[in-house]
Structures are given as C-alpha cells and as structure tokens.
Amino acid sequence: MKGSQVTIKDIAKALDISPSTVSRALKDHPDISPATKKAVKELAEELNYQPNSIALSLRQRKSNTIGVIIPEIVHFFFSTVISGIEDVAYDAGYSVIVSQSNESYDREVMDTQALFNNRVDGMLISMSRETTNYDHFLSIYKKGMPMVFFDRACDALKTSQVLVDDFDGAYQATEHLIKQGYQRIAHLGGPVSLLISRKRLEGYKAALKAYNVPLDESLILSDHSSDDEDNAKEITSMLLDSPNPPDALFAINDIAALGAMMAVKEKGLKIPKDFGLVGFSNWRFTSMTDPAMTTIDQPGFAMGQEAARLLIKEIEAKEDEVIEPETITLKTNIIVRASSVRS
Amino acid sequence: MKGSQVTIKDIAKALDISPSTVSRALKDHPDISPATKKAVKELAEELNYQPNSIALSLRQRKSNTIGVIIPEIVHFFFSTVISGIEDVAYDAGYSVIVSQSNESYDREVMDTQALFNNRVDGMLISMSRETTNYDHFLSIYKKGMPMVFFDRACDALKTSQVLVDDFDGAYQATEHLIKQGYQRIAHLGGPVSLLISRKRLEGYKAALKAYNVPLDESLILSDHSSDDEDNAKEITSMLLDSPNPPDALFAINDIAALGAMMAVKEKGLKIPKDFGLVGFSNWRFTSMTDPAMTTIDQPGFAMGQEAARLLIKEIEAKEDEVIEPETITLKTNIIVRASSVRS
C-alpha cells in the first residue's frame, strides 16, 4: 500500500523525542510529563495514528486471533455458531479466522496445522465426521494451545466443550412420537464415530424403554451422507418396503428427515396421518416443508457464544492459573409442527 | 503457551552458527555450503521448525490475510460465497477473517476500521442495506488498500467487483411469468440504496416493456425487512386487498417470496393456478416449500472464488503495475418450479 501508516517513530521524529517516550505517553505512563503527553496525544490524533497490531503480536507473543474449524460453513447450524463466536470474540478484541474441513479428515489436519502456524491464540473446533484419529489435535494441545470443542466433541482430549443435550433432545423427539400414538418408531442415525450420533441413539432407546415400547434393532439405520437427502430417502424407502415397516421416524438431522419425508410421500402415505416424522436441528427450511416438520431446536448462536467465552477465559488465564476443563450442555427444545401431530 | 515454538535462533545456537546462515540455508541460498544446508535442514526437520508468520508479516509488511465484510453469515447465499472465498484464499496461502455487519451501517464502519487496523492485505466487501455513505470505504481505499466488492457493490468507488446479472435474472423471472399467461405482475423490491435492487427493478420493467405489458406503478412495492418474511407478507396482503390486485409477483429475494406465498395462501388463492410467484437467489428452502418455488439461481460459490481471485491478483501486483478495475458479471439462471407453472 502506498500511504503507509504512521508509526510511533514518525510521531517521535516530529516531536523530536524518543519512540519510547511516545509509547509511554500514549498509555499514560506516570513517568511522562503532562505537557509531553498532551503533545503526543494531540499529534497522534491528528495523524490518525493506529498501533500496528502485527508488531504488537510479535512483541507480546499473542495474535489476538482465534481459529475456528468447522465441517462446513454453508450449514445453517454452523453458520449460526460462527455468528455467536464472532459476537463474543469481537467484543473481546479478537479476530476470527474460519476454516472448513469439508467433512474431510485430511483437510482438518491441514487446517489445524495452518491455524497453529498462524499463531492463533486458541482454537474452537467441531470435528469432521471422518475423524477417528485425534493426533493432530493432541500434538498441538500438548504444546499448550487452548482449545474448546463444540457440538462434535472429542472425548479423547480433556478440553472444555460445549454441547447440546443430544440425549434429551432425542428423548423428547421419541417421547413425542410415542405420545402421538405411533407404534413402530424407526431411527435414522448418523456415523457412530460422532459422539452426537451415539447420544441421540441412546436418547431414542431410553424413551422407548421408559414407555415400554419394544426395541426393534431392524428399525435403527444409519445415514452416511452429510449434505443431501438422497441417501436418507433411499434408506427410508427400503425400510417402508420391508415386511414390517415403521409408522414413524426420528432422524439424526433435518436433511435426513427431509429425505425420509420424500420417500414417505412417494409411497403415497400421508404425513402425519399414516406416518410421523421428527428431525433434529431446527434448520430454517423445516418450517417451510409440507407439512411443516417437527424438529429439535439446537441453540447454535448460544453455543458459539459459550464456546468463545470459555476459550477466551482460557487464553487470558494467568500463567500459573490452572483452568479446569468445563463442559457446558445447552438445553434442546422440541418444536412441534404438523409432521408429527396426529390428533 | 508453555512449549514455545522453536525459532531460527534455537537452530543457530544448537549448530553454533549465526541466525542469518540458518535463514539462508533454509531457503537454499547459493552462498551456503552444502554441508551447512544439510545440517540446518535436518535439525529444522527434527525440531519441527515452523517459521513465525507474525514475524514474517512484520518484516515483509504483509499479513497474508484477507478480510471479508458481509451483512450476515447465516444467510445461505453469503455462507456459500465465503466458502468460495476460502477455497481460493486457502490455496493461495491466505487466511480469511470474516466479520459481519448485521446489516448495520455503524457496525460496518467499525468492521472496516478493525480489519484495516489488523493489517489485512485486502478486503472483500458486500455492503449492508443501510449503507448510503461510503466514506469509510473511501478513506482506506485512498490509502491503497486493495478491495473488491461482490453482490452488493458500491458504484461510488472504482474498484473491481463481482456481480450477478441482476438485470437479466429479473428479466428472465418476469418474462417467465408473462409467458405463463399472468396478466398483472407485481414486483416486491428491496431498498433502492442497493444497486441490486435497482437492477432487478430495471430488469422487471424491461421485460414488461418487451412484451408490451403495461407498467402499473402501483404494483411496484418495496420490502424493507432483511431477514424475515413478515413484512413481505403484510405488503402482499394489502396488495391483494386492493381494488385491482395482481395475479403474479416477482420478489426481490426468496424470503420475501415466501412471505408473499403465505399471504396468497391466506387469501385462499391457489398457487400457481390463481397466482404466480417467483423469488430470487435459489435458497435451499425454495425446493421445499409447497408448492416448490420458482427462483433465480445466484452462483454464490463462484462469486466468492472470482472475488478472491481478483483481490489476490491486485494484492500481488507489483508496485508499479497498474491494475485496472474489473467487473465480472456472473450469469443467473431461472429455476422453474411449481409456483409459477400454470399449464
């Protein structure tokens, strides 16, 4: 850039004093005379002096930047989380660098390393669904990098984490279907490598048990596609063609639920009369499907805020201070819509 | 962090040579003897030396970071753009700092300044809808900061920009409605402060003219809400209650179209039989509404890529090289769905 910014040296030269004096004057150091302070501050104001944050970072060994690794930005839930992170980080004076793994393990490893080399002060991470090996996190964790996991956490590391109550959300979803009188409730789950998949499965099972609904393992299936509804549609279609089909389904997420909805419609079944459906995440589109989809609200913005708060607390802790890893679990709420109300 | 990273000095000390030699050895400077190079490289590898990017930034007066200012991350279109930006930036060795204005002018001014102080090498900007004054952009532009606008551009600055063909998209939408036999086609526009609003309005008018459909100014309305459909719903409702109501509507974006859809349904009109509807942007949910919504596809990912490419080209131009501002206009395509097909 042509008009390079004014520095402390420029001010020092103009006032014929030393850079150190300018530096101290700007931060009201008691050693500096009021007259000098006034002169310095006035000139700084006039020249629109802005401290060079890169020089500061170097000096203080702190970049005031936090790195975020998420599977995909274009997912409504994750973009909401970023928004929450940004909200807190901005107020605390941190910049946010976002990188996405695109659900790829390799890319996640590279992202982690890149953020580390960029000297971020801490990391907020939600793992890709491919990830089953945690060495890339572990190695920088051991070097003292503050990190907080959110949503898709890593139980191999004892870091702070922010989760939603997946168990309870799944429980509420299943309970709701049971109470609506559905008899055979299927579950379309996610990859078991993700803790959230397992938790939701557990909540589903717990609700069945609590209401004495027999558990049929053949009704528990797994969807491995991440971003489109086709796989879910296919699986549901097969399920409906089986000899003893379900009359309701609780899906791991809203996209999968949408795929299921399409399959159910194709079979000529009426929702919610013949078939009940519940998704997970409360994506924006769920209120716009036909019929509108019942789902579990997942507070993404709050999750981002909490995660950023925990991380910044850890970053700014004194050297000797020991920070105990914290786990924050956010409440989920069922949003009841037409897709599951039989009455 | 406890395990502070190894530096060039550490390597120098271990090998009992000077830091400059290490620096040169690492980058294969011809002055360094093969033996020294080998020793340095081996030790660097062993200690997992990673250059400190902050020190590099300071030295080279370049942060290898680009700043992005967008209205809201949680909008599908914008998150898609970010994804495209990240795609290109990552490969070129740049980090991406994202900040959102939340459609607020004040916040946009602060964001601009914050990114500038963070010494980003360039900026990618899509203006807030509140913005009518461009001084905050102009002042840093004059200091030589490379910047590229996308989608919501700023015609007051002669920077590069990446746009979609809003005029043509609107033309296609309106033409389609005309060809489907709708007679009185309304337009629900956006704030005239945004160039895209004006372009889309022009496209609408041009199509009417081309097909000799009389232009009725009372059918042109403006939606000022950004993120929800309520305002659009209200306006459409009033329009339908007027003495001479429209039988079709082209909305500035999909959210507004959704609001309109709700209003039309409430009046008991059938879509597309009694009323035709076209949105803009091809948001994800448009394929899931009932009936599915006709819309104009806006290539967000490609837009992000192009914008990032233009910006990086500008950043990396030699000092004396003069970069002519470029305007890239991406094609829009109509996605015809049930909401507008009368046959």
Next chain:
DNA sequence: ATCGTCTTCGCAAACGATTGCATAAAATCA
C-alpha cells in the same frame, strides 16, 4: 558545596526473521 531525591526522558534490547554489506578463510592464478 555536597548529597539525596524526584521528575522526566533516552538507550538499548527484545519479539523472529531477512538481507545488504563486510570479512575471514580458502582456493586459484601468476
């Protein structure tokens, strides 16, 4: 006149890496 005490400021090193210039040692040539 000497000493001590403030007040106010500058020097220099540091953060980590780069680079123009100088220089010592080694190799080449006459």
Next chain:
DNA sequence: TGATTTTATGCAATCGTTTGCGAAGACGAT
C-alpha cells in the same frame, strides 16, 4: 610466494512496539 578471486559466513540494521535500567537536570536539605 604473493596477489587475487572465490566461497562461506557473520554483523548489524530493519519491520513497529515495549520496557528495564540508567542518567541528566532540578530542587531542597544539610
């Protein structure tokens, strides 16, 4: 052997800011 070139390396400044330490000058006290 002496002069010259080549090779390999180090010194020191630089990017912009901070900070421990030292010091000059003013002033009062003895």
